Amino acid sequence: MRIEYTDVLVVGGGLAGLRTAVGAARRRLRVEVLSLVPAKRSHSVAAQGGMQASLGNAFKGMGDNEDVHFGDTVRGSDWGCDQLVARMFAHMAPKAVRELAAWGVPWNRVQRGAHEAVIDGERVTLTERDEAHGLITARDFGGTRKWRTCYTADGTGHTMLYALGDRAVAEGIPVRDRSEAVALIHDGGRCQGAVVRDLETGELYAILAAATVIATGGFGRIWGISTNAIINEGMGAAIALETGVARLGNMEAVQFHPTAIVPAGILVTEGCRGDGGLLRDVDGHRFMPDYEPEKAELASRDVVSRRMAEHMRRGKGVKSAAGEHLWLDIAVLGAAHIDHKLREVKDICRHFLGIDPARDWIPVRPTQHYSMGGIRTDHRGESPALRGLFAVGEAACWDLHGFNRLGGNSLAETVVAGMLVGEYVADFVESHAGALQFSPGLAREFVGRERAALEAITARPAPAPGADNVASLRRGMEATMTEHVGLFRNEAGLRTAVATLVDLHARAQRVGIASRHLDANPELVAAYRLPRMLALALCAAQGALERRESRGAHAREDYPARNDRDWLRRTLAWWPVGAATPVLEYEPIRVESMELPPGFRGYGTRNIVEHPATALREAELESIRARLEGAGGAPLQAALLDFRARLPERYRGDNERIADIEEGAPR
Numbered sequence: 147m148r149i150e151y152t153d154v155l156v157v158g159g160g161l162a163g164l165r166t167a168v169g170a171a172r173r174r175l176r177v178e179v180l181s182l183v184p185a186k187r188s189h190s191v192a193a194q195g196g197m198q199a200s201l202g203n204a205f206k207g208m209g210d211n212e213d214v215h216f217g218d219t220v221r222g223s224d225w226g227c228d229q230l231v232a233r234m235f236a237h238m239a240p241k242a243v244r245e246l247a248a249w250g251v252p253w254n255r256v257q258r259g260a261h262e263a264v265i266d267g268e269r270v271t272l273t274e275r276d277e278a279h280g281l282i283t284a285r286d287f288g289g290t291r292k293w294r295t296c297y298t299a300d301g302t303g304h305t306m307l308y309a310l311g312d313r314a315v316a317e318g319i320p321v322r323d324r325s326e327a328v329a330l331i332h333d334g335g336r337c338q339g340a341v342v343r344d345l346e347t348g349e350l351y352a353i354l355a356a357a358t359v360i361a362t363g364g365f366g367r368i369w370g371i372s373t374n375a376i377i378n379e380g381m382g383a384a385i386a387l388e389t390g391v392a393r394l395g396n397m398e399a400v401q402f403h404p405t406a407i408v409p410a411g412i413l414v415t416e417g418c419r420g421d422g423g424l425l426r427d428v429d430g431h432r433f434m435p436d437y438e439p440e441k442a443e444l445a446s447r448d449v450v451s452r453r454m455a456e457h458m459r460r461g462k463g464v465k466s467a468a469g470e471h472l473w474l475d476i477a478v479l480g481a482a483h484i485d486h487k488l489r490e491v492k493d494i495c496r497h498f499l500g501i502d503p504a505r506d507w508i509p510v511r512p513t514q515h516y517s518m519g520g521i522r523t524d525h526r527g528e529s530p531a532l533r534g535l536f537a538v539g540e541a542a543c544w545d546l547h548g549f550n551r552l553g554g555n556s557l558a559e560t561v562v563a564g565m566l567v568g569e570y571v572a573d574f575v576e577s578h579a580g581a582l583q584f585s586p587g588l589a590r591e592f593v594g595r596e597r598a599a600l601e602a603i604t605a606r607p608a609p610a611p612g613a614d615n616v617a618s619l620r621r622g623m624e625a626t627m628t629e630h631v632g633l634f635r636n637e638a639g640l641r642t643a644v645a646t647l648v649d650l651h652a653r654a655q656r657v658g659i660a661s662r663h664l665d666a667n668p669e670l671v672a673a674y675r676l677p678r679m680l681a682l683a684l685c686a687a688q689g690a691l692e693r694r695e696s697r698g699a700h701a702r703e704d705y706p707a708r709n710d711r712d713w714l715r716r717t718l719a720w721w722p723v724g725a726a727t728p729v730l731e732y733e734p735i736r737v738e739s740m741e742l743p744p745g746f747r748g749y750g751t752r753n754i755v756e757h758p759a760t761a762l763r764e765a766e767l768e769s770i771r772a773r774l775e776g777a778g779g780a781p782l783q784a785a786l787l788d789f790r791a792r793l794p795e796r797y798r799g800d801n802e803r804i805a806d807i808e809e810g811a812p813r
């Protein structure tokens with residue numbers, strides 16, 4: 147049996163995995179990256195809209211800085227995020243964009259002088275500053291107070307992932323594709339690597355590593371219709387859950403994107419609305435300002451998705467053979483804008499709908515899109531429960547996004563978290579590697595266990611006609627998640643969901659397959675992944691059932707208030723070995739250490755049960771501000787929330803902006 151050794155094993159070749167790998171390799175560690183598919187075909191490649199960073203170059207971004215980005219992120223999260231993480235993130239995002247520029251990402255740039263834009267349905271003229279000419283520009287996206295979403299037309303994820311893929315090659319990092327991590331090797335306290343399955347030959351082997359990083363993306367495919375790629379089945383989170391030790395955070399926090407095309411579920415970017423696109427109903431009426439006078443189409447995604455569903459419930463949807471939908475009108479932007487900045491959207495409309503969005507409205511409806519939940523980590527990306535296990539990107543619950551992530555914050559998270567976790571992993575390996583005794587015996591035991599599990603599947607009789615098969619059980623899971631664990635949730639529906647999923651989970655562990663060979667075999671792959679997907683589905687459904695409040699994307703019709711008094715806490719799910727359901731615990735989110743205490747988001751419904759400590763914390767922050775007024779930004783920030791000390795030293799420096807240079811501020 148093959149056992150390999152490395153310093154850092156990165157499971158996942160998307161943006162988060164590759165950037166973490168580059169960071170660790172630059173610290174002279176041996177790094178291996180695994181991916182199901184060629185790394186440049188990871189789901190990150192599909193991101194169209196852009197990446198948030200407070201550069202402040204574009205006219206509509208003037209005055210932007212880390213404070214504004216931090217505030218937008220916390221409000222967007224509905225106060226569910228970790229504010230330390232949000233601070234670290236907002237500080238790092240400009241550095242990440244600039245690093246990517248240096249690695250060749252062809253960011254769209256500011257062009258001096260006047261240009262036309264559509265804002266709130268009106269065509270307006272904006273004038274860009276001479277001194278900003280040639281710098282990285284930004285679009286309106288994610289309900290932010292300033293325009294800060296940097297983009298490369300509507301192929302942002304594509305250009306970013308290609309730049310990072312090339313960077314990994316330049317750094318000499320081996321990326322093994324068609325290689326799946328199927329189990330984590332651990333002794334209950336320390337992760338020692340993973341069991342890997344070669345998807346072509348079927349070979350099972352072990353990679354023992356001083357640190358293992360899960361960067362496997364989201365788990366959107368447990369819903370029937372999702373904007374996610376078909377490889378987004380959440381296997382990284384599932385194998386972490388299967389350790390019986392690592393915890394998953396806020397699995398009930400799932401984002402539904404307002405504008406996926408009907409019926410395919412392919413996303414058309416929020417950049418469409420950011421650039422001025424409008425949502426219309428069956429009568430062609432622009433309805434969002436009726437619900438959200440301030441932000442209209444640009445309120446946060448959870449809010450826009452719910453308003454759309456509400457409007458359809460009022461009978462204002464468009465009935466079609468493919469189901470009910472609303473319209474997205476980007477024809478208002480004009481053909482030239484679409485040709486230059488929304489080309490991919492045009493292609494999607496042409497190829498999958500047979501329409502021209504410069505002329506026709508696009509049929510859209512809210513669809514599963516982003517997994518805020520994932521493997522719970524501390525601010526350094528390490529699982530507090532299983533040492534040596536790290537997680538990064540959409541697979542993680544670092545927790546930047548709380549209960550709703552802002553458009554453009556996810557691409558930024560992948561690279562920012564990758565930059566940081568690459569360093570923290572290297573620190574961990576340098577300081578602990580000597581103490582780690584690799585255990586080849588343990589590796590053999592884990593590989594043996596996986597081999598026995600696969601052989602058991604292939605030994606079962608092929609399913610009889612009409613009996614359970616992998617596809618029918620999977621459809622059952624997808625239908626349950628769509629019907630009961632969607633945009634609006636309630637007690638009865640969630641109870642039904644949990645009971646159905648428990649049953650499906652048991653049946654999925656008995657199901658046989660028709661193609662019973664152990665090498666390249668898609669049916670076998672589907673069979674061993676299905677119970678794991680069902681385990682994640684159960685964490686999401688049970689988490690949603692127990693959380694009796696509405697926060698961000700988690701909307702309980704029977705508990706419409708955001709309840710800060712009882713629910714300002716993070717759900718942690720873990721799965722005792724052999725159990726039929728996950729166990730839920732809760733981690734408090736402390737108002738006492740918040741820089742921005744809970745309040746109204748500025749959009750959506752104002753329905754909040756206050757936390758008793760909120761007023762106290764507000765008063766405390768006021769007195770800190772009064773005391774340190776005039777002491778300058780750094781001491782004040784340190785007293786409010788000292789994030790700089792947690793950052794690797796090389797990233798602590800201030801971000802420079804043209805506004806500072808103009809004002810002659812010290813550089």
Ligand SMILES: Cc1cc2nc3c(=O)[nH]c(=O)nc-3n(C[C@H](O)[C@H](O)[C@H](O)COP(=O)(O)OP(=O)(O)OC[C@H]3O[C@@H](n4cnc5c(N)ncnc54)[C@H](O)[C@@H]3O)c2cc1C
Pocket residue numbers: 157158159160161162163180181182183185188189190191192193194195196197198302303325326327328361362363364373374375377378381382413415515516538539540541553554555556557558560
């Ligand atoms: C259609 C779409 C558009 C989006 N647009 C935007 C946007 O404009 N702005 C924004 O900020 N965000 C956007 N997002 C979100 C963002 O793109 C993702 O959150 C982000 O790219 C995830 O990156 P990642 O590196 O965490 O995971 P991924 O890019 O999904 O990579 C996961 C990797 O893990 C590998 N993998 C999975 N399981 C295993 C396993 N068991 N063993 C080995 N390898 C494994 C896969 O092969 C892959 O390489 C969009 C998302 C979608 C769905």
